[in-house]
Amino acid sequence: MWEPSERYPDPLVRVLHPDFNKYRLPLASVERLHTGCRWSEGPVYFGDARCLLWSDIPNDRILRWDEETGAVSVFRKTSHNANGNTRDRQGRLVTCEHRGRRVTRTEYDGSITVLADAYQGQKLNSPNDVVVKSDGSIWFTDPPFGLLGYYEGEKHPPELTPAVYRIDGHTGAITKVTDEIDGPNGLAFSPDESQLYVVASRENPRKIRVFDVAGERLTGNRVAIDAGPGTPDGFRVDVDGNLWCGWGMGETGLDGVRIFNPVGEPLGHIDLPERCANLCFGGRWRNRLFMAASHGLYALYVNTQGAHGG
Secondary structure, three states: OOOOOOOOOOOOEEEOOHHHHHHOOOOOOOEEEEEOOOOEEEEEEEOOOOEEEEEEOOOOEEEEEEOOOOOEEEEEOOOOOEEEEEEOOOOOEEEEEOOOOEEEEEOOOOOEEEEEOEEOOEEOOOOOOEEEOOOOOEEEEEOOHHHOOOOOOOOOOOOOOOEEEEEOOOOOOEEEEEOOOOOEEEEEEOOOOOEEEEEEOOOOOOEEEEEEEEOOEEEEEEEEEEOOOOOOOOEEEEOOOOEEEEEOOOOOOOOEEEEEOOOOOEEEEEEOOOOOOEEEEEOOOOOEEEEEEOOEEEEEEOOOOEOOOO
């Protein structure tokens, strides 16, 4: 049962390295904003509407939380078992759909444009997570997780090797940028976009891998973080290059968010009562961390800001 701490500083926000103290606000607590989902994923903040959208994959819906009132409503159903979400540089919603096996964009008038549903004549597997680069290009992961059964998608044999793809922001052309990752999952750019981090969720133990970005190409595949008993899923990067990673579903004390510095050293941990699958920064100053965790949605103010493009 969830019981928020009444104490400051919140003991749920743990310091693992002294460098984390500058990111931890002593007068901010972890808050639970909603519960009642089956599997929360893909949060994205809309500052112009003062709301947050996130996916409830098995319930086949995208939910909306309003910052002013705290009310939660259904933004879209069916969502085609939507997973990851982000905004493009024009403020439009970009969504990965498991059951749709596609990446879509929601236009200003609410209509939906399909950005990608196949590569070289073969259907995508089940797009998982997505980020947008400053040049307008859209980068997404395509593992087969939504094809494994009927809980988060529909059962089908995969047609493509799991990979990471890039959609050109001007031409719409789709390029495969790497298929060197075992179970590509969450992804995020470094603040200067010179590196792309990708979770290898089928390596054992799980890894967060990093590539050098050269235009449309990725080079230098290497391990940034060995997760050990942890299970990184979705994550975002702050303006200092720290990785704020959804974590858990393993040993006691791992559920929540694990924070690493750019060289892969653990800095801190935010304890939640359930595994965090994905997160984003939002609020007026991009200093509020929103965490989609299993059945619920949580938030915490922090003393940093999310990098653009997540």
